[in-house]
Amino acid sequence: MKHVIDPLDLSVEEITELLDVSNDIEKNPKKYSEICKGKKLATLFYEPSTRTRLSFEAAMLNLGGSVLGFSSADSSSAAKGESVADTIRVISCYADICAMRHPKEGAPKVASEYATIPVINAGDGGHQHPTQTLTDLLTIRSLKGRLENLTIGLCGDLKFGRTVHSLIKSLSRYKGIRFVLIAPEELRIPDYIREEVLRAKDIPFVEVEKMEDVMPELDILYMTRVQRERFFNEEDYVRLKDSYILDMNKLKNAKPDMFILHPLPRVNEISTEIDNDPRAAYFRQAQYGVYVRMALILKLLELEA
Amino acid sequence: MKHVIDPLDLSVEEITELLDVSNDIEKNPKKYSEICKGKKLATLFYEPSTRTRLSFEAAMLNLGGSVLGFSSADSSSAAKGESVADTIRVISCYADICAMRHPKEGAPKVASEYATIPVINAGDGGHQHPTQTLTDLLTIRSLKGRLENLTIGLCGDLKFGRTVHSLIKSLSRYKGIRFVLIAPEELRIPDYIREEVLRAKDIPFVEVEKMEDVMPELDILYMTRVQRERFFNEEDYVRLKDSYILDMNKLKNAKPDMFILHPLPRVNEISTEIDNDPRAAYFRQAQYGVYVRMALILKLLELEA
Amino acid sequence: MKHVIDPLDLSVEEITELLDVSNDIEKNPKKYSEICKGKKLATLFYEPSTRTRLSFEAAMLNLGGSVLGFSSADSSSAAKGESVADTIRVISCYADICAMRHPKEGAPKVASEYATIPVINAGDGGHQHPTQTLTDLLTIRSLKGRLENLTIGLCGDLKFGRTVHSLIKSLSRYKGIRFVLIAPEELRIPDYIREEVLRAKDIPFVEVEKMEDVMPELDILYMTRVQRERFFNEEDYVRLKDSYILDMNKLKNAKPDMFILHPLPRVNEISTEIDNDPRAAYFRQAQYGVYVRMALILKLLELEA
Numbered sequence: 001m002k003h004v005i006d007p008l009d010l011s012v013e014e015i016t017e018l019l020d021v022s023n024d025i026e027k028n029p030k031k032y033s034e035i036c037k038g039k040k041l042a043t044l045f046y047e048p049s050t051r052t053r054l055s056f057e058a059a060m061l062n063l064g065g066s067v068l069g070f071s072s073a074d075s076s077s078a079a080k081g082e083s084v085a086d087t088i089r090v091i092s093c094y095a096d097i098c099a100m101r102h103p104k105e106g107a108p109k110v111a112s113e114y115a116t117i118p119v120i121n122a123g124d125g126g127h128q129h130p131t132q133t134l135t136d137l138l139t140i141r142s143l144k145g146r147l148e149n150l151t152i153g154l155c156g157d158l159k160f161g162r163t164v165h166s167l168i169k170s171l172s173r174y175k176g177i178r179f180v181l182i183a184p185e186e187l188r189i190p191d192y193i194r195e196e197v198l199r200a201k202d203i204p205f206v207e208v209e210k211m212e213d214v215m216p217e218l219d220i221l222y223m224t225r226v227q228r229e230r231f232f233n234e235e236d237y238v239r240l241k242d243s244y245i246l247d248m249n250k251l252k253n254a255k256p257d258m259f260i261l262h263p264l265p266r267v268n269e270i271s272t273e274i275d276n277d278p279r280a281a282y283f284r285q286a287q288y289g290v291y292v293r294m295a296l297i298l299k300l301l302e303l304e305a
Numbered sequence: 306m307k308h309v310i311d312p313l314d315l316s317v318e319e320i321t322e323l324l325d326v327s328n329d330i331e332k333n334p335k336k337y338s339e340i341c342k343g344k345k346l347a348t349l350f351y352e353p354s355t356r357t358r359l360s361f362e363a364a365m366l367n368l369g370g371s372v373l374g375f376s377s378a379d380s381s382s383a384a385k386g387e388s389v390a391d392t393i394r395v396i397s398c399y400a401d402i403c404a405m406r407h408p409k410e411g412a413p414k415v416a417s418e419y420a421t422i423p424v425i426n427a428g429d430g431g432h433q434h435p436t437q438t439l440t441d442l443l444t445i446r447s448l449k450g451r452l453e454n455l456t457i458g459l460c461g462d463l464k465f466g467r468t469v470h471s472l473i474k475s476l477s478r479y480k481g482i483r484f485v486l487i488a489p490e491e492l493r494i495p496d497y498i499r500e501e502v503l504r505a506k507d508i509p510f511v512e513v514e515k516m517e518d519v520m521p522e523l524d525i526l527y528m529t530r531v532q533r534e535r536f537f538n539e540e541d542y543v544r545l546k547d548s549y550i551l552d553m554n555k556l557k558n559a560k561p562d563m564f565i566l567h568p569l570p571r572v573n574e575i576s577t578e579i580d581n582d583p584r585a586a587y588f589r590q591a592q593y594g595v596y597v598r599m600a601l602i603l604k605l606l607e608l609e610a
Numbered sequence: 611m612k613h614v615i616d617p618l619d620l621s622v623e624e625i626t627e628l629l630d631v632s633n634d635i636e637k638n639p640k641k642y643s644e645i646c647k648g649k650k651l652a653t654l655f656y657e658p659s660t661r662t663r664l665s666f667e668a669a670m671l672n673l674g675g676s677v678l679g680f681s682s683a684d685s686s687s688a689a690k691g692e693s694v695a696d697t698i699r700v701i702s703c704y705a706d707i708c709a710m711r712h713p714k715e716g717a718p719k720v721a722s723e724y725a726t727i728p729v730i731n732a733g734d735g736g737h738q739h740p741t742q743t744l745t746d747l748l749t750i751r752s753l754k755g756r757l758e759n760l761t762i763g764l765c766g767d768l769k770f771g772r773t774v775h776s777l778i779k780s781l782s783r784y785k786g787i788r789f790v791l792i793a794p795e796e797l798r799i800p801d802y803i804r805e806e807v808l809r810a811k812d813i814p815f816v817e818v819e820k821m822e823d824v825m826p827e828l829d830i831l832y833m834t835r836v837q838r839e840r841f842f843n844e845e846d847y848v849r850l851k852d853s854y855i856l857d858m859n860k861l862k863n864a865k866p867d868m869f870i871l872h873p874l875p876r877v878n879e880i881s882t883e884i885d886n887d888p889r890a891a892y893f894r895q896a897q898y899g900v901y902v903r904m905a906l907i908l909k910l911l912e913l914e915a
Binding site for chain 2: 048051054057061064066071072266272289290
């Protein structure tokens with residue numbers, strides 16, 4: 001039984017295979033439209049995450065399967081004090097595969113230890129969110145044609161953003177990757193990423209406070225939200241926030257084939273004036289998220305088109 | 306790309322076509338049972354409306370399609386501050402068509418401007434609810450055989466009831482329609498309907514306070530709820546409320562082939578003693594609501610049986 | 611039109627037939643996988659019960675049908691004051707069969723009087739929960755090979771536990787059943803069960819406070835939760851609670867072919883050390899719950915494989 005709890009649960013070879021299948025799905029959706037007929041996905045969302053949940057549901061429906069589940073803990077047995085271990089053993093009787101979102105770090109890992117069906121971590125607290133990472137990788141590879149030899153800018157909240165940490169760890173497995181880390185002092189990447197991932201693997205990176213200077217170097221600009229509540233004082237927030245809002249002016253020195261990604265939802269960190277720029281890839285990213293979840297469901301159910 | 310935001314977005318010809326398809330669906334449901342295979346409807350309900358949501362879902366399932374979505378804003382990304390424009394662009398990656406209910410007037414219109422899939426307004430605040438209007442039109446035409454030359458009684462809250470306003474505007478496009486508007490002083494139809502629709506188009510109408518006197522004239526009696534909170538004082542409410550409760554006694558002078566409609570949910574404005582009277586059509590109306598939504602989904606997806 | 615509101619709505623012959631179909635489903639799931647194609651189940655859950663709802667949904671999906679509904683009253687029209695009678699008449703236009711969970715006793719019964727589709731009571735307050743009883747019967751018969759000549763231990767809260775009452779009434783219809791009722795003084799079975807069921811039908815039973823002494827006699831041990839709030843004082847609760855927690859030590863004198871059942875969710879009344887013991891049948895019970903709901907849906911829709 002194979003589960004996906006951490007993005008690094010998948011080897012580079014497995015990821016390549018998943019992205020290949022994803023791209024084939026993109027080209028030939030019909031080929032996959034009945035492959036999960038009779039199979040059921042359980043979406044166990046102990047906290048709401050509409051986008052992620054609907055992306056999984058769309059993926060399973062696109063494969064001809066069906067979906068059951070819950071979208072928040074209020075409507076689940078968790079309220080009655082049932083353990084995740086018990087819930088997943090029961091859900092294993094109801095479905096063929098499950099996607100679990102949980103506010104508590106490690107919950108999907110525990111579930112995977114008791115499940116008799118594959119468990120996909122759909123986000124556990126600030127911890128892991130492997131299908132977001134797979135989405136990011138598929139988007140980058142599809143748009144740039146490769147996952148090697150790229151300069152990746154990561155901008156915004158690099159301290160708390162789990163998607164950023166996972167993406168750094170995952171991209172660190174490819175050759176020729178260079179990171180440009182754009183964040184305010186308060187929201188720089190955590191030491192363990194800097195030391196145990198980047199320096200330990202001798203991966204080139206720079207850390208800067210403003211995106212304008214580094215814009216011309218970037219192949220990918222991965223934006224994240226800078227939340228007011230992350231700052232110690234309002235003054236710092238007001239002083240800094242505009243530096244982390246991408247607009248046409250900041251974009252003017254970017255390469256014409258750079259792409260802008262964002263895990264969404266966006267609040268105001270990317271000006272809507274950019275939405276129609278060909279470099280804006282964040283909505284295409286949502287589409288890639290469906291393809292890669294389709295590929296992952298197939299892999300875990302050991303089905304092939 | 307065609308959307309349905311306002312009942313008047315559809316021409317009289319398009320409505321005729323929709324009602325014809327609806328009646329064909331009623332007669333030959335099997336013919337339509339696989340036509341949307343592989344298609345997905347997103348039900349985006351930013352406020353709960355079980356009846357409308359389930360009617361849309363039943364419609365899509367009857368067509369062999371599938372459904373994903375959310376039933377209230379708590380479980381949606383709206384809580385994280387995402388704009389309707391962004392949400393619909395993402396949903397466009399997940400589904401082939403969507404039905405949106407929103408407490409804010411105009412939200413489905415905004416969605417339609419950014420969507421790459423057809424958007425159906427499933428009710429926006431007190432504003433529009435086009436599939437309710439289509440349901441009403443289908444019910445009337447199916448039961449009376451025509452949408453022309455009818456005397457239509459509208460009873461209850463004619464001031465705030467959006468279904469009533471839409472129905473007046475839509476029926477005003479047919480020949481020989483006469484309206485009998487039955488409402489307390491406080492809840493008479495708004496001036497803009499009286500002036501810009503009825504008088505401007507020279508449509509005969511009368512306004513009365515009590516339904517008994519006009520009952521014998523009516524071909525259709527469209528009941529709506531009179532809500533206590535609409536009245537300035539309790540005294541007026543108590544004095545008037547019984548006048549707007551339809552019972553067997555008030556019905557005794559009605560034509561034998563008059564039909565009673567109600568958008569539901571009913572609270573007490575139609576006595577349950579009437580439910581088994583052959584003129585009570587409000588539950589059949591719910592069934593027609595499914596047929597017309599099926600026809601509308603087909604039209605917007607450009608599918609034919 | 612046949613409904614299932616009370617477990618005793620089904621005759622012994624009908625139950626035998628249902629359990630036979632359930633066992634056939636278990637052996638030949640493929641045979642049943644398209645039988646409900648085009649049919650829709652409405653899950654009307656006026657209070658959350660994830661396990662029961664998902665079991666019904668899995669059942670309908672396994673039969674090739676589809677599902678619509680709501681998972682709590684907030685998202686239903688009940689909040690707008692609609693009666694159950696009106697709701698079910700509308701739902702009858704949307705679905706082919708429905709499962710209703712309601713906090714108010716008797717609500718599914720009322721629904722069945724107005725429905726034009728079969729209604730299954732999925733639990734009404736502390737009253738009835740017939741599919742749980744069917745699940746229990748199927749589990750016992752599947753594991754023990756019979757529903758006759760068994761010594762059934764029922765342990766925990768025998769006063770308020772509706773599953774226990776229904777199970778006693780249902781098993782009382784079989785020959786050679788003997789009950790061992792294990793409960794604290796405060797939570798003994800109600801008089802009406804003792805007098806009107808057990809004594810009236812001359813069914814042998816004993817009532818004890820501790821499970822250790824009776825363990826060797828049991829063919830089935832049906833555990834339920836002892837809730838703190840059922841006790842008049844904390845002292846009694848603390849003194850007694852450990853007596854109603856099943857652990858390996860208490861199990862040591864049990865027959866090797868005894869089976870442990872539990873309606874779930876479990877909180878701590880069965881130690882997790884027992885989960886891997888071959889006698890622990892409570893998770894298999896969840897699986898049987900899906901099979902028996904499949905069989906019941908088929909029966910009520912008058913469909914055969």
